[in-house]
Amino acid sequence: MTTMLDNPLVQSALLPFIVALVLAIAIGVIAPRWQGLAVPSSFYLAALLISGAQILPLTSTRKILLLGLVAVIVEVFFALRHVGDRQRYFLLIVICSVAVSWILWPLLLQSEGLAWVPLLAASLFYMLWSTLMVDSQPRQTPIRLLSLVILSGGVAIVATLGSSALLGQLAGAMAAALGGLLFVRLIFNRGMESEIFLPAILITTLLGLVAVVYASLAWQSLLFLMFVPLVSRIPLAIDNIWFKLSLQVLIMSLLVAGAIMMAWGNSSDTYY
Numbered sequence: 001m002t003t004m005l006d007n008p009l010v011q012s013a014l015l016p017f018i019v020a021l022v023l024a025i026a027i028g029v030i031a032p033r034w035q036g037l038a039v040p041s042s043f044y045l046a047a048l049l050i051s052g053a054q055i056l057p058l059t060s061t062r063k064i065l066l067l068g069l070v071a072v073i074v075e076v077f078f079a080l081r082h083v084g085d086r087q088r089y090f091l092l093i094v095i096c097s098v099a100v101s102w103i104l105w106p107l108l109l110q111s112e113g114l115a116w117v118p119l120l121a122a123s124l125f126y127m128l129w130s131t132l133m134v135d136s137q138p139r140q141t142p143i144r145l146l147s148l149v150i151l152s153g154g155v156a157i158v159a160t161l162g163s164s165a166l167l168g169q170l171a172g173a174m175a176a177a178l179g180g181l182l183f184v185r186l187i188f189n190r191g192m193e194s195e196i197f198l199p200a201i202l203i204t205t206l207l208g209l210v211a212v213v214y215a216s217l218a219w220q221s222l223l224f225l226m227f228v229p230l231v232s233r234i235p236l237a238i239d240n241i242w243f244k245l246s247l248q249v250l251i252m253s254l255l256v257a258g259a260i261m262m263a264w265g266n267s268s269d270t271y272y
Contacts, residue, residue, distance in 0.1 A: 008050075033079070064170075089135075105204060127209070144166075225255065234251070
């Protein structure tokens with residue numbers, strides 16, 4: 001059993017998918033409102049096997065994992081307090097700004113003069129665009145969850161190709177966890193949509209950002225992936241949900257293919 005759990009494929013794909021699937025079914029029966037918690041729960045179990053339980057020193061990936069836990073608390077707060085859209089967007093902007101600033105802080109300190117401004121501005125735009133585009137998607141369809149699966153899977157592939165196996169494994173674990181929830185939603189209760197999206201989008205986008213700024217991933221890869229949530233909003237007058245989702249996957253996969261092309265050949269032996 002220990003040998004199997006040491007397998008990277010099991011850690012970053014099989015385990016989080018199965019755990020998310022089982023938890024989603026169990027929570028869906030007991031408390032459907034909190035079914036989305038299956039994703040962070042299964043992801044952090046996988047992350048524990050992938051990167052260990054050590055917190056210090058605070059590397060960029062450990063910061064991301066801590067920020068993800070904060071995002072879980074924030075989403076639970078949003079759900080309990082029924083925060084309005086205006087207040088929600090304001091809090092999302094604040095959270096994204098703090099998260100990006102904390103991740104980039106070592107680089108910002110080393111920058112001379114105003115050299116840090118373009119890096120911070122581009123990173124904030126990438127983070128806010130991805131977060132708000134996903135958050136504003138329809139919540140009564142599986143499209144938003146599907147776009148998160150494709151986005152996380154895309155980050156996993158390009159991070160592995162262009163920078164770090166560790167970053168790729170973590171993003172892959174998130175994609176697998178989201179895939180487990182999506183599978184349950186489509187089979188058992190396709191009309192529901194998880195409100196616990198913030199940890200997934202925050203962790204996914206920050207993993208991509210770290211792959212660019214601290215490793216060798218081409219920034220153009222993130223440019224392609226940024227359009228995944230946008231493409232998922234294209235209205236398709238198709239009644240069959242399976243055909244509609246298949247078409248959405250095809251369109252979004254073209255963007256992932258473009259991101260892979262940009263990442264190809266940009267490899268690094270750096271681990272985080």
